Amino acid sequence: MEEDREILEPYELLYSDLISLSSIDNVLESSSSSSSSPSNNGEIERLEAVRRAIMEALGPTGPGLLAITGVPNAAHLRRTLLPLGRDLALLNNDDRKRILKVIAPA
DSSP: OOOOOOOOOOEEEEHHHHHHHHTHHHHHHHHHHSOOOHHHHHHHHHHHHHHHHHHHHHSTTSOOOEEEEOOTTHHHHHHHHHHHHHHHHHSOHHHHHHHHHHHSOO
8 A cells, every 4th residue: 555655845944044033133123223224124024034934834734844055164064063963862861961051051
């Protein structure tokens, strides 16, 4: 019996857009305090469209996948960080919690 298989396509997000979205509140504050130019308004609208697309991709009807493209030094980061991920996964729970708490404090 053959199952119907669905091919899931990730939403491709530029790294630069991800960085811009992470600081969009600063962009919104600066545009409201100064005279907003049409190009700035256009950029804010574009980022809002990207944010909506991300939420749709991660929502209940989306594939739940994002692909971040254009990451600077991606090959170097991959070679450096992937082996560390394996090492982290093999640590006992207490050591892993201690390391992750240092890396990302609450």
